[in-house]
Amino acid sequence: MGLKVPVLGAGGWGTALAVTATRAGREAALWTRRADFAARLAAERENREYLPGVPLPEEVSVTPDLGRAVAGASFALIVVPSVGVPDLLAALPRELGVVLCAKGLAPDGGRLTDLARGLGFARVAVLSGPNHAEEIGRGLPAATVVASTDPALAGEVQAALLSPSLRVYTSSDVVGVELGGVLKNVIALAAGLVDGLNLGDNAKAALMTRGLREMSRYLVSQGAHEDTVYGLSGLGDLVATATSRHSRNRAAGEAIARGDRSFIGPQQGGKVVEGLRTAGLLDAWASAHGHDLPIVRAVAKVASGEWTPDAGVVSLMGRDAKAELEG
Numbered sequence: 001m002g003l004k005v006p007v008l009g010a011g012g013w014g015t016a017l018a019v020t021a022t023r024a025g026r027e028a029a030l031w032t033r034r035a036d037f038a039a040r041l042a043a044e045r046e047n048r049e050y051l052p053g054v055p056l057p058e059e060v061s062v063t064p065d066l067g068r069a070v071a072g073a074s075f076a077l078i079v080v081p082s083v084g085v086p087d088l089l090a091a092l093p094r095e096l097g098v099v100l101c102a103k104g105l106a107p108d109g110g111r112l113t114d115l116a117r118g119l120g121f122a123r124v125a126v127l128s129g130p131n132h133a134e135e136i137g138r139g140l141p142a143a144t145v146v147a148s149t150d151p152a153l154a155g156e157v158q159a160a161l162l163s164p165s166l167r168v169y170t171s172s173d174v175v176g177v178e179l180g181g182v183l184k185n186v187i188a189l190a191a192g193l194v195d196g197l198n199l200g201d202n203a204k205a206a207l208m209t210r211g212l213r214e215m216s217r218y219l220v221s222q223g224a225h226e227d228t229v230y231g232l233s234g235l236g237d238l239v240a241t242a243t244s245r246h247s248r249n250r251a252a253g254e255a256i257a258r259g260d261r262s263f264i265g266p267q268q269g270g271k272v273v274e275g276l277r278t279a280g281l282l283d284a285w286a287s288a289h290g291h292d293l294p295i296v297r298a299v300a301k302v303a304s305g306e307w308t309p310d311a312g313v314v315s316l317m318g319r320d321a322k323a324e325l326e327g
């Protein structure tokens, strides 16, 4: 088992994971595609752009050379935003284990783990949980889940990240862990809309609870275990994201509700707000497959500019009367 952990992507989450690996006694090779940015990180020993205030230990090396970053390693953490995952995977040796850390979907609306398998990777895992980079980077206590159908790979990743400040659980439910992280971003965006519209605590509790129900219906329809929906990568991450001052998804929803149009449409404000992209991809999938995902639909319509935030509220409040456990 290689002691070096390649961390591919030097945004906030990649930087926090590189620091996390050093707390588990490993060396981390932090890769970024921009050579000038790599040089700056190596010189300043801090990622001032994406994770300010967290020093990079000397066990973290920084490189723009992908081959060098993964040389001799058993697996790599893939921590670029979901849009960048296909190109990055295509450039990696297929014998490498890949641990997908993005909370988003492939360009066709499918799962990133399926994309990896389709490209020929045999050892595939996903890492997800209630994990804000700002807190993990500082070593505040947290927990996460690594899921794989390959228990040896899940165990390797667990050992490489487990430390007194991060409990890493394993799971074999790849679908549940992966899609929990994907869906919660959309519900967190909707929670931000509720915040920005000043709709109150009752509305936010109702939105999060019905959102969890929507997550459950979708995840189980895709083959997830229902228990996973109520675990760290489902309910846990939904609570962390929908209630947090750190969450970009929640903050984007709040900003849209307050009239900030920079998040509307394809440019998406220039920030990684995975839920905006996910909502459109999932809404298209749900329409094509006859699934009812009303919160996803409302967020997709608001994110594309087709509906105002108020119209989204009207659509959700005006749905047909039903029994709570009906669907």
Ligand SMILES: NC(=O)c1ccc[n+]([C@@H]2O[C@H](COP(=O)([O-])OP(=O)(O)OC[C@H]3O[C@@H](n4cnc5c(N)ncnc54)[C@H](O)[C@@H]3O)[C@@H](O)[C@H]2O)c1
Pocket (backbone or CB within 6 Å): 009, 010, 011, 012, 013, 014, 032, 033, 050, 079, 080, 081, 082, 083, 084, 085, 088, 101, 102, 103, 104, 131, 132, 133, 134, 271, 272, 274
């Ligand atoms: N920030 C968190 O707390 C957190 C926690 C868990 C999971 N995630 C997930 O991790 C992923 C990355 O998020 P982040 O917070 O690190 O983002 P970020 O905005 O902090 O940084 C993104 C990084 O990826 C690079 N990048 C952007 N597009 C790229 C591309 N096409 N190819 C290669 N590199 C590209 C950027 O230059 C930047 O270094 C997202 O899917 C996010 O949902 C984030």
Ligand SMILES: O=P(O)(O)OC[C@H](O)CO
Pocket (backbone or CB within 6 Å): 103, 129, 130, 131, 132, 133, 185, 188, 237, 240, 241, 246, 247, 248, 249, 250, 272, 273, 274
């Ligand atoms: O800042 P967000 O909204 O992308 O959320 C960050 C993490 O996914 C929380 O677990």
